[in-house]
Amino acid sequence: DQQVKQNSPSLSVQEGRISILNCDYTNSMFDYFLWYKKYPAEGPTFLISISSIKDKNEDGRFTVFLNKSAKHLSLHIVPSQPGDSAVYFCAASRNSGNTPLVFGKGTRLSVIA
Amino acid sequence: ETGVTQTPRHLVMGMTNKKSLKCEQHLGHNAMYWYKQSAKKPLELMFVYNFKEQTENNSVPSRFSPECPNSSHLFLHLHTLQPEDSALYLCASSFAPTGEETQYFGPGTRLLVL
Numbered sequence: 001d002q003q004v005k006q007n008s009p010s011l012s013v014q015e016g017r018i019s020i021l022n023c024d025y026t027n028s029m030f031d032y033f034l035w036y037k038k039y040p041a042e043g044p045t046f047l048i049s050i051s052s053i054k055d056k057n058e059d060g061r062f063t064v065f066l067n068k069s070a071k072h073l074s075l076h077i078v079p080s081q082p083g084d085s086a087v088y089f090c091a092a093s094r095n096s097g098n099t100p101l102v103f104g105k106g107t108r109l110s111v112i113a
Numbered sequence: 114e115t116g117v118t119q120t121p122r123h124l125v126m127g128m129t130n131k132k133s134l135k136c137e138q139h140l141g142h143n144a145m146y147w148y149k150q151s152a153k154k155p156l157e158l159m160f161v162y163n164f165k166e167q168t169e170n171n172s173v174p175s176r177f178s179p180e181c182p183n184s185s186h187l188f189l190h191l192h193t194l195q196p197e198d199s200a201l202y203l204c205a206s207s208f209a210p211t212g213e214e215t216q217y218f219g220p221g222t223r224l225l226v227l
Contacts, residue, residue, distance in 0.1 A: 002155065032213045043117070043203050043218030044156075051213065089156065093213075100146070100169060101216060103156040 003027045004092050006104035015113045019077040023090030023104055026071065030092040034101070035064060035075045038087045047088075048075070080111045116140040117219035119204050125225045126194065134189040134222045136204030143209045145187040146216060147179060150201040162187060163209055194226045 005024045013019045023033075031052035036044035050057040050064045050073065057064050063076045077084055090104040117138045126132050138145060147159040161169035162181040176198075178190040187204055203221045207214040 004155070034215065036218075041220070041223075043119075043205075043220045046215050046217060049213075049215060091156075100158045100161060100171075100210075105153065105155045 002104075003030075004090055004102045004104040006088075006090055006107050008107050009105070010108040010110070012110045012112060013080045015082055015111055016079045019075075019080045019084065019109055019111065021075040021077075021088050021090075021107050021109065023073050023075075024071060025073075025092050027092070027094075027102075028071065029094045030102075032093045033064070033066060033073050034091045034093075035062075036089040036091060036103075037084075038089060038106070044089055077109075080109075082111050082113050085109055085111045117204060117206055117217050119202075119219035119222050121222060122220060123223045123225075125227065126191070127227055128194060128196070130194075131190070131192040133191065134202055134204075134224075136187040136189075136206075136219055138185055138187075138204075138206035138217070138219075140206055140217060142206035142217075143184055144207045144214070145181060145184070146205040146207075147177075147187065147189050148203040148205065148218075150203060150221070152200075156203070160189075161210070168210075191224075194224075196226050199224055199226045 034049040035047040038044040066073045087106040087108045089106045091101040093101050120135045144163045149157045159173045160179045180188040201221045204219040205216040207216040
């Protein structure tokens with residue numbers, strides 16, 4: 001049973017518009033969430049994270065929103081750029097030490113010029 | 114120069130071969146990880162080492178054998194693999210896993226088992 005779900009395998013967005021990537025989780029013990037971006041033939045690179053004590057974290061064009069009651073988080077990219085085209089992975093962990101990250105399957109974002 | 118390097122980047126091996134994957138991190142981290150990424154599946158954690166001690170073995174078959182001689186180096190020894198083991202193998206490192214650490218990934222080794 002998948003504890004972290006990214007239900008949209010792909011997303012296409014026009015350049016300059018907002019990209020919204022969604023992630024749902026089932027384990028209420030998760031309290032730290034991360035987004036990774038992956039280009040072909042490269043390993044995932046860390047993008048942004050959020051702790052469960054917050055509901056929003058912003059870093060430049062990237063904002064992550066966390067809705068604990070809905071067990072849902074989303075990544076907003078605005079404005080979207082062609083270089084943002086990649087696979088985005090959502091990951092979650094429990095703040096209890098020595099617990100591994102649990103990843104979603106990823107969403108492939110295509111930003112069209 | 115990325116903080117986490119992996120060699121080789123690509124590997125083709127037969128089912129009777131023995132090979133090793135190498136990972137090295139230059140970030141001063143204490144923990145290292147092996148992940149497997151198969152097509153259309155989430156990243157699967159295989160092993161975790163914290164201060165050179167294995168702290169997680171995620172029900173990985175014994176044909177995969179990890180080795181962590183120090184906090185900067187991690188190996189994955191492969192023997193008698195199956196075609197279904199073909200995947201991208203990713204190494205990652207972080208500071209000691211407390212629950213809010215960020216893991217940094219290497220570029221991966223693309224493995225094909227014939």
